[in-house]
Amino acid sequence: MIELQNVHKTFGAKTVLAGVNLSIPKGESMVIIGGSGTGKSVLLKCILGLIKPTSGTILLQGEDVAKAERDAFLARFGMLFQGGALFDSLSVWQNVAFRLLRGSLKRPKAEAREIAIEKLRRVGLKPDVADHFPAELSGGMQKRVSLARAIAAEPEIIFFDEPTTGLDPIMAGVINELIREIVTEMGATAMTITHDMSSVRAIADNVAMLHDGVIQWTGPVSDMDVSGDPYLDQFIHGRAEGPIEAVR
Secondary structure, eight states: OEEEEEEEEEETTEEEEEEEEEEEOTTOEEEEEOOTTSSHHHHHHHHHTSSOOSEEEEEETTEEGGGSOHHHHHTTEEEEOTTOOOOTTSOHHHHHTGGGGSGGGOOOHHHHHHHHHHHHHHTTOOGGGGGSOGGGSOHHHHHHHHHHHHHTTOOSEEEEESTTTTOOHHHHHHHHHHHHHHHHHHTOEEEEEOSOHHHHHHHOSEEEEEETTEEEEEEEGGGGGGOOOHHHHHHHHTOSSSSSOOOO
16 A cells, blocks of 8 residues: 655755665554654655655555645545644534545535544544533543544545553553554554554554664564564663663
């Protein structure tokens, strides 16, 4: 579904991506791991076309994303943002139906509300939540609303940026289970950025570790613990000692 070929990205003298090669198969869940500041979010933004790579090619089902028609291209994606990114001034259902109320995906208001309520139900929220505002909800409920918004337009590809940030371990487990269930049900291709190893094990079909601007290791999640790669081993076990230098 998504293929990155020798993707580089520099900001002035700073090199963030130094030749990323990665394939994400259709209908599978890829989780990108790596330390803070290694370029995971930059990689995601390059795929979405929010940032232009310095060099290299990104293909979506064989089509160069740099040449794609933007509205049609972005309509294929759903996104769960790290902080939820809900609009404070909109009700919950209006947040969920945001893409369905405007642009090429626009639906009649009543239909958009009905879809929003159905998606809220899918993430475990009752219909009476629809007319609340985000500030009236707990952090876990806000994350569920954000997940409902990500899937509202039935996207082919869903990006999850640190989906369990700020959640307690139990709620993080609930969100991980929901993500896995929904991605499987929809047959969507998923790409997740996370530091949370419990999320990796719950969500991933395949794992890729980004380090020093390149994919250090990639493979099935079942091979992660026996990879033999010292960088991956240090990261997944949270060891201070190893080839990855900890900032002190």
